[in-house]
Amino acid sequence: MMRNEKRLIRALIVLIAMLLILVMANGRFEQNQQSQMTESEDYPFEEENMIVVGFSQLGTESVWRATHTQSIQQALSKENGFFLQYENAKQKQENQIKAIRGFISQRVDYIVFAPLMEDGWETVLTEAKEAGIPVILVDRKISGAEDLYTTFIGSDMKEEGRQAGRWLEAYQRKRGRLNEPLRIVALTGTLGSTSQIGRSSGFYEIVSQHDNWEIIAQEYGDFTVVKGKEAMAKLLRQNQDIDVVVSQNDEMTFGAMEAIQEAGFTTGIYGDMILISYDGVRDALELVDRGKINCEIECNPLQGELLAEVIRKLEAGETVEKEYFVEELVFTRENVKDYLPTRAY
Numbered sequence: 260m261m262r263n264e265k266r267l268i269r270a271l272i273v274l275i276a277m278l279l280i281l282v283m284a285n286g287r288f289e290q291n292q293q294s295q296m297t298e299s300e301d302y303p304f305e306e307e308n309m310i311v312v313g314f315s316q317l318g319t320e321s322v323w324r325a326t327h328t329q330s331i332q333q334a335l336s337k338e339n340g341f342f343l344q345y346e347n348a349k350q351k352q353e354n355q356i357k358a359i360r361g362f363i364s365q366r367v368d369y370i371v372f373a374p375l376m377e378d379g380w381e382t383v384l385t386e387a388k389e390a391g392i393p394v395i396l397v398d399r400k401i402s403g404a405e406d407l408y409t410t411f412i413g414s415d416m417k418e419e420g421r422q423a424g425r426w427l428e429a430y431q432r433k434r435g436r437l438n439e440p441l442r443i444v445a446l447t448g449t450l451g452s453t454s455q456i457g458r459s460s461g462f463y464e465i466v467s468q469h470d471n472w473e474i475i476a477q478e479y480g481d482f483t484v485v486k487g488k489e490a491m492a493k494l495l496r497q498n499q500d501i502d503v504v505v506s507q508n509d510e511m512t513f514g515a516m517e518a519i520q521e522a523g524f525t526t527g528i529y530g531d532m533i534l535i536s537y538d539g540v541r542d543a544l545e546l547v548d549r550g551k552i553n554c555e556i557e558c559n560p561l562q563g564e565l566l567a568e569v570i571r572k573l574e575a576g577e578t579v580e581k582e583y584f585v586e587e588l589v590f591t592r593e594n595v596k597d598y599l600p601t602r603a604y
């Protein structure tokens with residue numbers, strides 16, 4: 260169904276709804292009817308020439324997530340020609356599925372969503388495909404048929420995991436300890452999410468190349484400070500002689516550092532444990548600068564501009580790539596001062 264036909268149908272639906280409201284309101288408060296006309300006047304006509312995007316964000320669990328949301332809201336603004344409908348799923352897949360069904364019934368032009376986990380999307384994305392609405396994944400991917408989405412914009416999470424492993428190799432080599440045994444524990448993010456799957460498998464790919472390295476335990480910290488502290492406390496109770504902590508986001512790292520300190524240990528360049536963290540929010544970069552976090556693997560949330568650019572390509576009928584990776588760095592005490600002053604989040 261052509262986009263203009265969809266828009267005409269959408270405008271007719273809204274017009275009929277407005278007429279119904281007017282008829283009902285007529286019997287009641289006249290002055291209120293005037294304000295209803297004023298309030299609803301913008302919606303159908305203003306949206307007319309805009310690109311209507313339904314955006315299902317998975318939650319608000321971290322500074323990274325809030326920055327990701329803000330980046331998309333700023334890029335897909337009315338000033339830039341977009342009508343963005345934002346839905347926060349509060350970490351529940353059923354809320355994302357409900358939001359996507361809502362976008363389909365409203366005949367949006369595009370559906371953008373950050374899937375909480377990789378599985379469970381076939382049915383609702385098949386409905387979107389049958390409705391002729393392109394789906395764009397941001398931040399995280401889905402498992403299953405690739406024809407259910409047009410493109411992916413985000414990070415190469417497996418490469419992020421390899422980056423952590425390669426940094427650890429270089430760090431041990433530089434201090435002449437590459438052949439020493441390492442007892443490693445991991446704090447993982449939301450189970451089944453691309454971030455957790457990719458960072459775990461990428462890091463393990465490097466660890467498995469070193470017989471003297473062992474991941475002795477891992478705990479699920481759900482990307483939050485509270486769960487990160489609980490998970491680290493459990494790892495400390497159950498494991499002695501931990502040499503390395505790999506935490507799959509900065510919120511869990513902040514919680515883990517509290518638990519480590521309460522157990523009487525320290526982290527970082529001069530600490531009892533090497534600490535590697537993911538995301539690279541400002542507070543974490545400051546801890547890198549103070550030597551408390553050894554290495555920060557950046558995960559770049561600023562994806563809004565690239566998303567707007569890809570949508571404009573689609574609007575122009577141009578072909579787009581199946582995936583777009585944002586640029587990311589690895590921060591250590593050697594380079595973090597170059598980036599801290601301008602870190603906006």
Ligand code: GZL
Binds near residue numbers: 399413414482537
């Ligand atoms: C990464 C993103 C992760 C971040 C966390 O792309 O999915 O989710 O690393 C966030 O901070 O909660």
